[in-house]
Amino acid sequence: MRIAILDDYQDVALAYGDFSGLDVTVFTEPLTDVAAQLAGFEAVVAMRERTRFPAAVLRSLPGLRLLVTTGRRNAAIDLAVATELGITVCHTGYRPAAAAEHTWALILAALRHVPVEDGNIRAGRWQSTVGTELEGSVLGLVGLGNLGRRVARVATAFGMEVLAWSSNLDAARAAEAGATAVTKDELFARADVVSIHYVLSDRSRGIVGADDIARMRPGALLVNTSRSGLLDTGAAAGAARRGDIRLALDVFDHEPLPAGDPLRDLPNSVLTGHVGYVTDQQYRVFYPDAAEDLRAYLAGAPVRVMNPA
Structure with missing residues (x-):
């Protein structure tokens, strides 16, 4: 499974989470063409709402099977359309x-x-x-x-x-x-x-x-x-x-x-540039949980699923 980790502005995802053994590509800059840049990826880890996944974007990614969002909710993901398309959406923990x-x-x-x-x-x-x-x-x-x-x-x-x-x-x-x-x-x-x-x-x-x-x-x-x-x-x-x-x-x-x-x-x-949630302690929850979500999905037992079948 090809996995994209999005919007890792600080370039720290691989240091915080154990993604070893996974086919991961990290994007440290905002995507300019989501459909084109994510073509061929089957799983995406989204950092909060930095990249939006409305219906049109989800429909433009026919190979997408898993979408992981950091945090417990994400208003930038059209959850109903993800469910319709058979895309599993999982979340991570969050420190308020x-x-x-x-x-x-x-x-x-x-x-x-x-x-x-x-x-x-x-x-x-x-x-x-x-x-x-x-x-x-x-x-x-x-x-x-x-x-x-x-x-x-x-x-x-x-x-x-x-x-x-x-x-x-x-x-x-x-x-x-x-x-x-x-x-x-x-x-x-x-x-x-x-x-x-x-x-x-x-x-x-x-x-x-x-x-x-x-x-x-x-x-x-x-x-x-x-x-x-x-x-x-x-x-x-x-x-x-x-x-x-x-x-x-x-x-x-x-x-x-x-x-x-x-x-x-x-x-x-x-x-300030939307850094309210950006802390060392927060990232120590986000990225390890995201890696766990990916491994659980690959094992056939997804965890923290937001749109269960």
């Missing part, structure tokens, strides 16, 4: 701490102007910014699932008030996480920091739109480490460019971010 921790890395970097002050030191300058404390401020969480609850716990340690909203959140569940359930309008109007932690679906796409952003307090920070499709990034970037809000993003509509994209010179922002 990484993304929650990166959320706080972005919040602190933005509010204490870490990128600017780092640049100052390196350029021979000294103290050009005034930071903002977290204690006594308000955090608004859009979504209070596993990641949202982790972020809420840290906010409590910083002495922040935590507000939360989702389409089906009740007061008791919010209170269990140390948060107060509020309306969406109130959350955006009151929060000093808004952080998005929602599962992307057809119903939640664009759940944070221009009207929500317009309600934010002057100078408030909006953070998205979840999925770009949840946020009207254009509206958020426009607000940051005008100086209405500050913005911290780890996810983008087009990844990697294209050369010349206006986000690259966006003021009042901190940007």
